[in-house]
Amino acid sequence: MDEVQLGEEEIDKATEAAPALISVHPFEKSIVVALGSELRVFDLERDCSVSLSDDSGSSDHSDSIRAICFDASGRLFASAGDDKLVKIWMTDSWFCMRTVCADKRVSAVAISHDGLFVVFSDKFGIVWVVPLNVDGDSQALDAVKPMPILGHYCSIITTLKFSPDGRFIASADRDFKIRVTIFPRNPLNGAHEIQSFCLGHTDFVSCLAFICPSDYPQGFLLSGSGDSTVRLWDFITGGLLDTCEVGTAAGILKSDEIDKENYPVVNNICSSPDGSLIAVSIQSFHGVMLLNCNHAARSLSVAKVVSMKENYVPTSLCMSSLAQRVWTVMGASNQPSSGTVQLARVRVCSVSHKVPSPHGHDLVVLEDNDIPSSAKLLSKLQGSLDATEIEATLALTTSALKTAIHNLLTKKQYSMEKRDFRKRNRNDRKQKQ
Template sequence: MEDTTMEEGETNKDIEVAPALMAVHPAQESVAVAVGSELRVFDLHGGSAVSLVDDSCGPSHKDSIRAIRYGAKGKLFVSAGDDKLVKIWSTESWRCICTVSSEKRVSAVALSNDGLYVCFADKFGVVWVVDLDGFDGNEALVSKKAAPMLSHYCSIITSLEFSPDGRFIVSADRDFKIRVTVFPKKPLDGVHEIQSFCLGHTEFVSCLSFVYTSDYPQGFLVSGSGDSTVRLWDISSGSLLDTCKVESKAGLLESRRGEECNSPVTNLCTIPDGTLIAVAIQSLQGILLLSCDLSARTLSIAKVVSIKGEAFIPTSLSTSSSGLLWMVAGVSNLRGCDHPSLARVRVISGFRESSVCSPEHEPTVLEDNETPGGDKLLEKLQGSLLVEEKVFLAAAEAVKIAMSNLLVKKQYSSEKRDLRKRNRNDRKIKQ
């Protein structure tokens, strides 16, 4: 392949914006938003903001948080990011019970379905595991260290997911690969059995999720990518079942004005108790809903839900058993702005109806006063600042550039490769 010139991101290496992230408790007991190094949590049951307490004797987050996740049972919450810290929180007390230091910046996290293991991936392609044996919900965990579990060979891992039955851990990377690995009984000893590879994307894989029902408890994997597709997979064999090209369906082809690049899928999540998949696409002010026919193994467009009246391009999606879809748009470290870190939260309801396509059963974007938690929640998760529409448009553009710089692989001349090697400074943190 012919070498190309240095990418834009290299000339602005010190500018690293991070998208706002959102996670919702499985039973919707609380909602969390991460913006930069700040973690904001709101208790929906108590109707009040949460004050986080750190009992782990470790440092607080000092750099952008890149991954947040609730455990399947909702008892644990994990945050991790560019400061190479993985912090494990008890959601009963919102105390940090353990801080684990990573050797590299963390890009993705996942918790095993039984709540016994926390897995996290770094930007060098290694997946690590932390054993939570001894956690009783209250006491802090002492001297927990991570053990290497598997590797993608120097490729940034973008997403980690456990299968619904807990048998497999699925990892995706920027080199277009999805790896399905058998999760062993003793993961601290490493994993040694690869079930399959799901190959077919032509750009980085950005996000993963599972869609499953009582009739199909093992579920099927869905993946979003920089190639503007959402794909459906059978993970047991790695077979590609269906591909949905979402860019044209979302009406983004005309808006790109002849640009050669795709509109990447930035995030997706499955609506519980059904076969609907909410998809966030770069530049789309709203979400795209896909319907998955599990018996036919197909994906189809259900509806585009637009956010009207404001520039809202989601950077993260999350849902819970309540059936509400929570979304956040925002960014940290936005240069040239009075408010370098900002977030906007919106919620969509109406996914439990028999048909989301009929006019009387359309999903509804809730107004701020209809959002669970109301003004108190929005003030905690967003802050009390009123931000102009053009600032959110600038934030969306900054996220777009940052995502491209991080995940689109660059080509260098031999001279530039030698220079980069000489200037590398990969110091490991002693644990």
């Protein structure tokens, strides 16, 4: 009985905090922050906050949102999470055009390059696809259920990314694997052709980003991990091109540390489409790290370390295709001190391309007053904050997320006796009895 209670406690710990997420429209027309079950949208073109609408009467998710993304054109936006729902929004009106019900909690979501399909993954390691256009018939569209297209076989999938040309979809998981799959013309029949496996990380893969330089149209794949590294891949062959020890470079991981629990996780990576600017957020690091990718030499190096005030550790970051700003957010859902109001902190870095440096760009942290539509935007995306609440929120976020991510993505090891006990007490077997 004690062991059953322990298992339930582990599940609660794994889901007690979800990181705040941020996503920017490809042409920087709008910005979205997801915190807990709430989507906060600000229209940068119209200089106003946005209210979401849904035919069901409730536009919010009912549990923590774990994944958000725009499509390549910015016409569509998807959100998904622990309530087992995937919501697809039309960004011209921010109306929910479709809500898809999943069998399990959703861990990642992506929209195909042509905007015709949404793919999402669940906690059992299955990737599903739903069409967004069935001969223009909305009733036929709603009748088409999600179809499984590929799987990682009982390993939590942490992220899904389409290549810029739409030919490939990359999926990464808790068990250190990156799979690159050819995305078929009719994915409802399955995606059976694997292009490559990118193997080399020694802990869970947390994030992926494709880059496509003009002089190397085939492109490259970037990955971040719980092993505190960012790696560069030739995703066509699966070959590892270079590894950047970002935890060590940031000074938060000693080179002789071998305890995986002390490794600062790479929270997120974002890149300009041509790979000229790569920004990285790292657990426990107060700021953003700028990487340089030498495409000809196929190598990664640290270009600059951008420190931020207020013990600010971004939980998510993003950049539009215009590559003018790097948008970052820090926050976590279910903070004990925040009561019913979920609090976040948004910081923005301006990208300068006119600096005499080898990498040809620089990042400058903007003061709140210098952010576009600063007062209204920050009020919408952050929530109502005073100085005391900011400090309390930031102090709790890092430790809460570190515990939650470790419990969720670090694979647990059990003795043979405990493993047999857990098998005998699986929920599906209890139902059969």
